[in-house]
Amino acid sequence: MTDQRPYDEDPTGTFFNRVQTYEAGVFPNTETYHFPKSCLHCEDPPCVPVCPTGASYKRVDNGVVLVDYDKCIGCKYCSWACPYGAREIDEKSRVMKKCTLCVDRITDTSLPESERKPACVLACPTSARLFGDIHDPNSNVSVAIREEGGYPLQPEWGTKPANHYLPRRKTRIQIHEDELVRADNPLKKEELPSLPDGGETLDDVAW
């Protein structure tokens, strides 16, 4: 990853994971969505077959989609073929770059098992990112996708992205009106006129 003019006017560069922000709704009923955007390591990646040099490939063992920087001629054709805009040309090394899923980390057997994860997953302070094998139905990610409603982006194209997104989780409790007023309370406490200050309450009596 290289940058150009990082501290000057019109800074630019290559990056693997851009975090965008969206807002749904109209003020005051709005919700903010932070949306990390990287290569989704599609199961049927349209970017791979179009590459004329074979520089873009999908690893057979773990399905990670990669670019071989020594073969790439920088023709940009693969970036046209990716509907997610996940690929960026590196203006300095003049080859195509994109998220590698930290393939060097996740396949490094000298690291302890718990650290064989992409750097973004390890770094996320709120553990918002999960990493695992979506082909294993019992992996943490498969369970999360299945049970928490994980969804792929732009599913219409049939690219079958391996990366899924989880919907926002909200804590909601269902409270019905009759639960608030204790409709089944035979003494109907809420309906009594309030007692004068210092007077005994029904609760005091009960104690």
Add this chain to the structure above:
Amino acid sequence: MHPAFSVIFLTTLLGAGQGLFLALYTGQLYALANLLPDQSNDFYIMGSFLSMVLLIAGLIASVFHLGRPERAWRAATQWRTSWLSREVVVLPVAMALTFVYGLFHYLGWTQALFTISDTLPVDATLVTGALGTLASFLLFLCTAMIYASLRFIKAWHTPLTVANFLFLGMASGFMLAAALSAYMGTNLVAFYGTWAVVATTLGAISRGSSLYRNSKFRCKVDMQSAIGVHHSQLHQKAQGFMGGSFNTREFFHGKSDGFLLMVRYIFLLMVFVLPVLLILFAYLSESVRLPIAAFAIQYIGLVLERYYFFTEAKHPQNLYYQSMA
């Protein structure tokens, strides 16, 4: 998409070069069938030479598109899956056949090698010409399929793209053949002019259809599907960087609708209307300059047409950059 001049010149120069080769061979076939008088070898030699020059110029233009042209040979390896790779394979074949075709004419190898059914004398140029014709058609197919095969870019994903590249390339090639015969003083101006008008008309039909088609459809994905939040009021607040990025440079043309409309009218005029009129006048006045002007004007028109072709394409990734879209 951002129109890259390297690709615009690559496709238009190759189209004219291939079209010219097809024109030469069509002329030779007509002469063989005695529908046209035999031409001197000079015409074929000049024609093949010009066709070679155009193909080489196209190749040079393509180099400017690559980040690492020194590795370009690798691009021939994935012909099984990639139309771009197929183009890289077919282009040198077409160039070699064009060269050999011109060389055989230069060497005067036009004596019949054998005769089919006592009527069709087959010489070396006829065989290489047939192969070259095949290669030219294949090259048109490959070049067009590079765009037509991208199923996410709806404006390109249609057989009309192939028809456009083929007919427009042939139109400009036959136009050039008419210009060349006018320049060399051969009597083929009317013949090539007629074919050029036919190809231009076919191109007008296919390009017109694709313009109409592209003005009608809507993209099948929307912002909701792109980020997976199905809320009818969705606004982008930040795009993940402050300056520009490859995503904002490569996929947006940044031109106003008015400008593009103007480009469209100009290219429609310069590709389809003016050259046909000029050829018509050239036929009536037997002018030498008019066919040359017809080719030149149509070529400039085709450059604009290709420019417009890129700006027509809306990439789905643009959904993630609402402030630009």
